[in-house]
Amino acid sequence: MTALLEIKNLQTEFKTEDGIVRAVDDVTLSVRAGEVLGLVGESGSGKTVTALSILRLIEKPGAIVGGSIRFDGRDVLALAEKDLTELRGDRISMIFQQPKVCLNPVLTVGQQIAEVFLRHRSMEKKDALDQSVELLRSVGIPSPETKVSAYPHELSGGQAQRVMIAIALALTPRILIADEPTTALDVTIQAQIIELLRKLCETTDTALIIVTHDLGVIAEIADRVAVMYAGQIVEEASVEELFDTPQHPYTVGLMQSMPTLGDRRQRLNMIPGSVPRPFHMPVGCRFSPRCRARVEHGLEKCLTDPPALTGETRKLRCWLEGKE
Amino acid sequence: MTDASETAIIAPEKIEAPQRSNFSKGLRRLLRHPSGQVGGVVILFLVLCTIGGQAILPYDPLDIDPIKRLRPPSAEHWFGTDELGRDLFSRILYGSRYTLMIGLVSTSIAAAGGIVLGLLAGGGGKLADMVIMRFVDVLLAFPYILLLLAVIAILGPSLWTAMIAVGVGGIPGYARLVRGEVLALREAEYVEAMRALGGGHLRILFGTILPNILSPLVIFASFTIPLTVLAAAALSFLGLGAQPPLPEWGSMLVDARTFLRTAWWVVAAPGVAIFISILGMNLFGNALRDVLDPKGQR
Numbered sequence: 064m065t066a067l068l069e070i071k072n073l074q075t076e077f078k079t080e081d082g083i084v085r086a087v088d089d090v091t092l093s094v095r096a097g098e099v100l101g102l103v104g105e106s107g108s109g110k111t112v113t114a115l116s117i118l119r120l121i122e123k124p125g126a127i128v129g130g131s132i133r134f135d136g137r138d139v140l141a142l143a144e145k146d147l148t149e150l151r152g153d154r155i156s157m158i159f160q161q162p163k164v165c166l167n168p169v170l171t172v173g174q175q176i177a178e179v180f181l182r183h184r185s186m187e188k189k190d191a192l193d194q195s196v197e198l199l200r201s202v203g204i205p206s207p208e209t210k211v212s213a214y215p216h217e218l219s220g221g222q223a224q225r226v227m228i229a230i231a232l233a234l235t236p237r238i239l240i241a242d243e244p245t246t247a248l249d250v251t252i253q254a255q256i257i258e259l260l261r262k263l264c265e266t267t268d269t270a271l272i273i274v275t276h277d278l279g280v281i282a283e284i285a286d287r288v289a290v291m292y293a294g295q296i297v298e299e300a301s302v303e304e305l306f307d308t309p310q311h312p313y314t315v316g317l318m319q320s321m322p323t324l325g326d327r328r329q330r331l332n333m334i335p336g337s338v339p340r341p342f343h344m345p346v347g348c349r350f351s352p353r354c355r356a357r358v359e360h361g362l363e364k365c366l367t368d369p370p371a372l373t374g375e376t377r378k379l380r381c382w383l384e385g386k387e
Numbered sequence: 388m389t390d391a392s393e394t395a396i397i398a399p400e401k402i403e404a405p406q407r408s409n410f411s412k413g414l415r416r417l418l419r420h421p422s423g424q425v426g427g428v429v430i431l432f433l434v435l436c437t438i439g440g441q442a443i444l445p446y447d448p449l450d451i452d453p454i455k456r457l458r459p460p461s462a463e464h465w466f467g468t469d470e471l472g473r474d475l476f477s478r479i480l481y482g483s484r485y486t487l488m489i490g491l492v493s494t495s496i497a498a499a500g501g502i503v504l505g506l507l508a509g510g511g512g513k514l515a516d517m518v519i520m521r522f523v524d525v526l527l528a529f530p531y532i533l534l535l536l537a538v539i540a541i542l543g544p545s546l547w548t549a550m551i552a553v554g555v556g557g558i559p560g561y562a563r564l565v566r567g568e569v570l571a572l573r574e575a576e577y578v579e580a581m582r583a584l585g586g587g588h589l590r591i592l593f594g595t596i597l598p599n600i601l602s603p604l605v606i607f608a609s610f611t612i613p614l615t616v617l618a619a620a621a622l623s624f625l626g627l628g629a630q631p632p633l634p635e636w637g638s639m640l641v642d643a644r645t646f647l648r649t650a651w652w653v654v655a656a657p658g659v660a661i662f663i664s665i666l667g668m669n670l671f672g673n674a675l676r677d678v679l680d681p682k683g684q685r
Binding site: 169 | 576590598
């Protein structure tokens with residue numbers, strides 16, 4: 064099966080006063096139709112910038128400086144601004160972390176959903192509003208007939224995210240990019256939203272790229288996972304493989320730092336150190352200064368030579384591969 | 388009959404207390420505000436005078452009667468008469484329409500021009516911003532009256548050109564206000580979200596950002612309307628606005644000033660009329676600000 068979205072060697076940079084920060088460095092990813100891809104990593108690992116790059120939503124001083132993004136056979140990086148706006152919200156949609164601030168405070172929920180139809184489908188305003196009610200019903204908003212004329216401040220966080228999902232899925236896009244869709248929500252609501260996303264994407268055969276730092280969310284929804292560290296993908300595998308046999312020391316560290324129920328040790332496992340600062344990237348493997356496995360195996364190579372991402376379906380960026 | 392009661396039970400949300408719309412909520416707050424009440428009464432009075440037209444006037448405002456010239460206020464002529472024997476009360480009432488017209492037309496011109504320039508400057512990239520804001524700076528660098536005189540010099544003196552001139556003079560203020568608001572909102576998440584949904588540049592500027600800055604704009608407008616009235620009155624006073632015999636208050640003041648010592652009422656009538664309407668508009672603007680400013684709401 065050919066990939067719906069193919070990202071090859073993507074490089075996105077930001078110009079700052081201190082120099083150039085390469086937030087995304089050599090990211091290669093592909094998404095098939097209907098697939099759920101998880102993009103995991105901690106703050107500053109470049110996962111959000113990767114997501115924004117797909118829609119070319121990177122604004123100055125940032126810029127995509129290398130690589131290619133192909134969606135449905137089209138070169139996204141070569142599209143004219145006009146074709147790009149045709150693509151956004153129609154074929155590829157996106158939802159964000161803070162649902163409440165992503166809704167325009169002065170327009171009603173219905174107007175904002177209808178806007179998508181008016182923008183992309185040149186529909187009659189009344190039909191668009193009728194459609195909005197149906198969409199609100201499909202995302203599980205109670206009494207959609209009245210909520211359609213509610214303003215964003217009258218919604219709870221969970222409801223606002225449901226509205227965002229309704230807007231994003233209004234035109235049944237091929238790909239939905241969800242950037243930390245549950246981070247700002249209550250834990251009880253998180254599961255509902257995740258379930259809703261999975262159900263809706265399944266019924267419409269929409270591919271879902273879910274960006275998160277929450278491995279629990281990934282375990283619940285993703286088919287395939289890419290782990291990002293310091294702007295690079297360090298490991299990519301199916302969700303079962305990744306959770307059963309994590310191979311990259313960073314992934315292992317991430318898994319171990321999750322608290323497990325019934326296991327009340329004094330402290331949670333931590334990965335020592337912190338994410339390298341953009342101007343002081345390690346010469347070799349970017350994780351090497353924090354890597355316990357490297358010390359255990361006594362590998363010197365990690366400090367001097369950057370490892371490449373290798374493997375076919377299961378990819379790994381580590382010199383330790385096969386050493387265990 | 389039973390149908391009705393059944394539907395009421397099935398659909399409980401329909402029998403909830405009717406929700407007031409934001410507009411009527413705001414209106415109620417405005418009417419409860421003391422300075423909103425005073426200002427509202429003054430503005431309502433101006434509006435009623437305008438709607439009433441000639442029908443509510445005791446005399447024809449243009450009717451000259453040389454025998455009755457410069458009569459002091461009396462039961463017959465409440466505000467007295469001017470140097471040509473015209474009834475001042477009628478002229479003042481009739482003049483209210485010009486005041487309203489100047490306020491609305493000038494402010495509309497200023498707001499329309501300023502909004503477009505401000506949106507383009509704030510959202511149109513560095514070059515547009517630079518060019519537009521320098522143009523605005525040039526407008527601001529001119530002494531205000533001189534700017535108005537320049538516009539009138541081009542268009543010729545009349546009530547309409549005075550309104551256009553005052554409107555042009557008001558553009559810089561709006562442009563600056565709008566640009567600042569756009570810069571603040573440009574980074575807002577819902578603008579980013581709109582972009583991710585395929586909103587084009589102009590659509591985002593006019594459809595997403597503009598509705599969000601309406602409330603500071605309305606407040607700003609409520610404070611500039613009285614200023615435009617004053618400016619137009621000043622132009623009329625200089626003989627560059629409304630031309631006699633139009634009973635515009637500013638031009639009435641010019642004709643009257645020669646009689647300041649002998650017939651105070653000829654000056655007082657338009658002067659007090661201008662004073663009260665400006666005060667009323669300002670009070671109303673105050674109330675509007677309290678109502679529309681989200682920080683002032685409980």
